[in-house]
Amino acid sequence: xxxxxxxxxxxxxxxxxxxxxxxxxxxxxxxxxxxxxxxxxxxxxxxxxxxxxxxxxxxxxxxxxxxxxxxxxxxxxxxxxxxxxxxxxxxxxxxxxxxxxxxxxxxxxxxxxxxxxxxxxxxxxxxxxxxxxxxxxxxxxxxxxxxxxxxxxxxxxxxxxxxxxxxxxxxxxxxxxxxxxxxxxxxxxxxxxxxxxxxxxxxxxxxxxxxxxxxxxxxxxxxxxxxxxxxxxxxxxxxxxxxxxxxxxxxxxxxxxxxxxxxxxxxxxxxxxx
Amino acid sequence: xxxxxxxxxxxxxxxxxxxxxxxxxxxxxxxxxxxxxxxxxxxxxxxxxxxxxxxxxxxxxxxxxxxxxxxxxxxxxxxxxxxxxxxxxxxxxxxxxxxxxxxxxxxxxxxxxxxxxxxxxxxxxxxxxxxxxxxxxxxxxxxxxxxxxxxxxxxxxxxxxxxxxxxxxxxxxxxxxxxxxxxxxxxxxxxxxxxxxxxxxxxxxxxxxxxxxxxxxxxxxxxxxxxxxxxxxxxxxxxxxxxxxxxxxxxxxxxxxxxxxxxxxxxxxxxxxx
DNA sequence: GCTTATTACCGTATGCCATACGGGAAAATA
DNA sequence: TATTTTCCCGTATGGCATACGGTAATAAGC
Numbered sequence: 001x002x003x004x005x006x007x008x009x010x011x012x013x014x015x016x017x018x019x020x021x022x023x024x025x026x027x028x029x030x031x032x033x034x035x036x037x038x039x040x041x042x043x044x045x046x047x048x049x050x051x052x053x054x055x056x057x058x059x060x061x062x063x064x065x066x067x068x069x070x071x072x073x074x075x076x077x078x079x080x081x082x083x084x085x086x087x088x089x090x091x092x093x094x095x096x097x098x099x100x101x102x103x104x105x106x107x108x109x110x111x112x113x114x115x116x117x118x119x120x121x122x123x124x125x126x127x128x129x130x131x132x133x134x135x136x137x138x139x140x141x142x143x144x145x146x147x148x149x150x151x152x153x154x155x156x157x158x159x160x161x162x163x164x165x166x167x168x169x170x171x172x173x174x175x176x177x178x179x180x181x182x183x184x185x186x187x188x189x190x191x192x193x194x195x196x197x198x199x200x201x202x203x204x205x206x207x208x209x210x211x212x213x214x215x216x217x218x219x220x221x222x223x224x225x226x227x228x229x230x231x232x233x234x235x236x237x238x239x240x241x242x243x244x245x246x247x248x249x250x251x252x253x254x255x256x257x258x259x260x261x262x263x264x265x266x267x268x269x270x271x272x273x274x
Numbered sequence: 275x276x277x278x279x280x281x282x283x284x285x286x287x288x289x290x291x292x293x294x295x296x297x298x299x300x301x302x303x304x305x306x307x308x309x310x311x312x313x314x315x316x317x318x319x320x321x322x323x324x325x326x327x328x329x330x331x332x333x334x335x336x337x338x339x340x341x342x343x344x345x346x347x348x349x350x351x352x353x354x355x356x357x358x359x360x361x362x363x364x365x366x367x368x369x370x371x372x373x374x375x376x377x378x379x380x381x382x383x384x385x386x387x388x389x390x391x392x393x394x395x396x397x398x399x400x401x402x403x404x405x406x407x408x409x410x411x412x413x414x415x416x417x418x419x420x421x422x423x424x425x426x427x428x429x430x431x432x433x434x435x436x437x438x439x440x441x442x443x444x445x446x447x448x449x450x451x452x453x454x455x456x457x458x459x460x461x462x463x464x465x466x467x468x469x470x471x472x473x474x475x476x477x478x479x480x481x482x483x484x485x486x487x488x489x490x491x492x493x494x495x496x497x498x499x500x501x502x503x504x505x506x507x508x509x510x511x512x513x514x515x516x517x518x519x520x521x522x523x524x525x526x527x528x529x530x531x532x533x534x535x536x537x538x539x540x541x542x543x544x545x546x547x548x
Numbered sequence: 549g550c551t552t553a554t555t556a557c558c559g560t561a562t563g564c565c566a567t568a569c570g571g572g573a574a575a576a577t578a
Numbered sequence: 579t580a581t582t583t584t585c586c587c588g589t590a591t592g593g594c595a596t597a598c599g600g601t602a603a604t605a606a607g608c
Contacts, residue, residue, distance in 0.1 A: 009476045029605055031605095058594085073597095074557070078595080143488075146492050150492050150495055202283050216421075217373075218424050249518070252526060304576075304583035305573070307584085333565075344569095344586075
């Protein structure tokens with residue numbers, strides 16, 4: 001899905017932080033606007049939640065508001081900017097604790113809070129994972145995440161140049177797995193086909209194409225019952241287990257850094273285990 | 275981007291494994307086909323590589339082949355199935371070592387090979403990350419990955435029920451970070467704007483909207499020069515450092531499992547560090 | 549109350565997209 | 579040559595983002 005970049009960046013920033021929308025209490029001259037930016041964003045989110053991101057057209061959003069399509073362009077430069085606003089709005093829904101707010105003790109619990117809230121927001125808005133995270137909207141939702149993660153990893157003993165990559169890795173992992181989980185649920189809902197039914201419709205695969213000699217490890221694991229891929233519990237397991245692995249790795253990095261600040265700062269090199 | 279699900283799954287599977295395309299050496303009755311499935315897939319990949327996934331329309335693919343748009347539908351059920359074929363084809367380009375092939379010693383080196391090859395394929399085909407991985411194409415490219423990762427993690431001392439989630443976590447992390455890196459490069463290319471230029475166009479953000487009191491950790495890290503987010507080297511660091519963290523976590527899991535097979539199998543619980 | 553300036557609303561037109569349908573062309577068989 | 583089979587593709591339909599310009603509502607100036 002395409003995102004902003006064409007229009008005036010300053011205009012988009014003002015929209016993201018609601019500069020103009022908050023200011024004029026009624027000093028305007030002309031006709032009164034029927035819609036505020038928040039209403040449009042909410043309508044767009046509602047459409048995307050209900051029918052998917054592909055159905056979120058300017059036409060459908062306007063219809064949701066009972067307005068003509070082109071009316072939206074009075075308030076918003078274009079669809080790309082609307083998407084930026086939607087993303088930042090739902091990211092802000094996580095309501096991550098800021099600097100003054102009460103937060104869990106310890107970085108591990110904080111990251112788990114981050115993962116939980118992010119997972120919930122993806123479940124609520126399954127389209128979120130379809131939007132590229134490069135060149136993200138520089139709004140309050142995005143920066144609440146940035147602040148929360150950086151704050152969680154700052155001052156726990158990580159080498160300073162590792163704080164940002166560590167936060168980035170956690171964000172990437174949690175985002176990807178939460179998006180996958182949410183997309184799977186959405187696929188079930190809008191295709192009316194459960195994961196099991198999807199596999200059942202493809203049982204011809206195992207009969208006609210899967211060669212056990214070519215995929216011995218998969219076949220063995222399948223026989224042992226350990227191959228759940230493409231099942232809801234399996235996706236949850238990837239998220240939970242994987243996050244645990246990542247956090248254990250971070251803990252090892254902290255310990256290594258504390259033991260010898262002069263030694264290697266990053267994760268163990270190759271050959272750590274055979 | 276929408277994917278298959280409407281049409282006949284068996285037909286799609288036959289296409290993925292090229293059942294029909296390989297068989298008829300010329301026992302056909304009617305008019306000779308001008309195109310093979312591989313040609314169409316190659317043309318579609320070429321268009322997507324050059325102009326992005328959004329530009330990969332049936333019209334443009336047909337044009338690439340010098341054919342009429344509707345001719346494609348003789349060979350392929352629809353665009354969704356073509357996308358499945360494209361994904362599986364480029365995944366197969368990694369040429370991951372199979373059961374008999376020579377492979378690096380040790381699971382760590384194998385996973386690093388996987389990451390390297392996956393990263394390269396995303397760089398070559400930046401659109402790959404835009405395609406959902408739920409309900410993936412059940413073709414040779416997908417299963418080569420499955421086999422390689424499962425084989426890498428089987429028999430290294432992981433609890434059996436952790437093999438699949440571990441492989442899933444690695445695939446999710448590598449896929450997400452490689453996709454982000456590739457998408458960033460693509461964005462630079464097709465917008466003609468480097469990451470630096472993109473930030474420069476948004477310097478108003480720091481002046482008008484960024485409140486240091488609200489984001490103290492980000493401000494501190496930025497002042498310390500540790501905030502590179504949205505720069506090519508930063509994305510590479512997230513990939514490399516993050517993968518190292520994940521692998522260290524897996525190693526810890528293996529050790530824990532070896533020490534006490536009766537004890538907790540997964541990663542350390544909460545409260546491991548404050 | 550009337551005029552004018554300002555602002556918002558939105559109908560229409562343009563040029564893309566996927567794909568259903570059916571007519572016509574090419575090749576092998578009879 | 580006639581028939582059958584297979585493939586090629588022009589046209590039509592309905593949906594998309596959005597440029598443009600007309601119209602309606604409101605406040606300020608008189």
